[in-house]
Amino acid sequence: MGSKPLRLPEKAALPFKSTNKARRQQLHVNQKKARDALRRDERFARKKAESNNPRLREERLKTNVPQTLDTKRKWDEVADEPEDGGLGVAFNVEKLKRRKLAEEQELLDEDVLSKEDAEDDSDHDSMLDEEEDEAQDADSMIGSDAEDLEPPEDPDAEDALPPISQIRSVTAKTKARASSPPARSTTSTNLSLAPAALTKKFPTLFLPPDEQPPIPKVLVTTSINSTLHHEAETLVGLLPNAKYVRRSSHRYGHKFSIREISAFAAKREYTTLVVLEEDLKRPSGMIMAHLPIGPTFHFTITNWYEGKSIPGHGRPTSHIPELILNNFTTPLGLLTAHLFRSLYPSNPELQGRQVVTLHNQRDFIFLRRHRYVFREKRGSERSVVGADGKEMKGVEDIRAGLQELGPRLTLKLRRVDKGIQRASGQEWEWKGKTDRVRTKFQL
16 A cells, blocks of 8 residues: 655644744754645646647756856957967857858958949849840831841850849858858867967977878976886876886986976987876876977876776777867867877877877866777667767667776866976966956866
8 A cells, every 4th residue: 555645734834933942843844845745746747737748848948957167158258369379368269260250251242242233233234225226126127027137146154143132142051151160079179270379389389281290209207206107107008109217316316307308308309298296195297398399288187097996997008099189179278289189199090999088178187098899789779969969870770889998087287388497487378377267267
C-alpha cells in the first residue's frame, strides 16, 4: 500500500512565531514542506500543460536562460586595431575583422548600386530617343514591302546588365554571409587573424603564411635545487623534440640565470626554453622563453595529475600528436596560442591517433592529451552533430572514442616579459591583475 498523502495545516504556510524553540523548529519544517508541495504541484501542472502543447515548453526555455560568467562577459569597445598590438585590451579579433569586412562590402555595394542607377537613367533616355526615331522611320516606310525590312539585331546576353532587384538581392545575401559566422566550431582558434601591430612586434612567433615554421626544439629544465625531475621528464614526453637538462645545485657551482641558459640554448638551435618551478615539492609554475629574443611567458600551474592517477588511462607513444587550440580570441590569447603552436611540429603523425588539447576557459588553460579511435555507433548513442546543431551527413553510424593519456594540468598566464631578462619582471608587455572586473577575460 502506498503512503498516505501529507496533509499540512494552514498555519504551516504562514509566518508564525513562537517562544518555544521546539515549536519554532517544527513550524519551520512544516513551512518548508508546504512550500515544496506547492512547487511540486506547479511543476506537475506545467509538465501536463507542456505535454499537451509543446510550444509552451519552447517558449519557457527561450526565456529561462541561465546567467553565467560566459554570458555576462564584457569586452572593451574598440573601433580599430590598437597601434601597440592591444595586449591589454580585451576585444574579439575575429569579430572586429568581420565587422570591418562587412563595412567595406557595404560601401562597395553602395558604389555599385549608384553606378547602376546612373547607367539605367542614361539607358532609359537613349531608349526613348530610339523609340522616337523608329516611329519616324515607320511612318516613312509605310509603302515598302515587308520582305525588305531586316529584323533588329538582338543585344549580346553577356553585355546585358542584370536588373536592380537582382543586384540588391545578391547584396543582401552577401551581407548576411559576411555577418554570419563560418560553419566551424565556435571555440576553435583562427591563428591567421592576428593584428598587424602584433605581427610586427613579434615576428618570430607570427610567421607569414608562405614561410615554413622551424622545427621545434625544446630545452626543459627546473629551478635551482629542484626535486621535480620526474615531472620534468613527463614534460619531455609531452613535448616533441624536447630534452631535459638538470640545473646545477652544487655548493660551489655557478648558478646560471635564465638569460644565460637562453643564450646557451639559442646557440644550439633550441627554439623554446621551459623552466619548471616548484613549491612544496609540487609543480607550481612554468616559465616559457621563446628563443632567441623572447618574449617570456610566466604561468602558474594547478591541478597537476600524472597519467597513472587518471582512471582508465592509456600509455602514450612517441608519435607527434595533433594540436587543438580552443577559445583564444583576444590579441593576448592569439599571442599565447602562437607560443603553444611553436612547441609542436606542423606535420603530426596521424597513425599515432594522439591529440593535445589546450582549451581556454575564463583565462584558465586546460591541457589534456588523448588517444582517439573511430568505432561504430551504439544503439543508445546519438549521431554526430555539426556546428549548426544538425546531424552530419556521411557519419551517421560512426562515433569517436577518447582515452586520456596524461598528464593533466591547468595553466594561468600571469605575465609576459619583454625579451629575455636577467631578473624577471623588470619590463613587461602584459601583466595580470591590472583589471579587477570579474566578467572581463584577457585571453
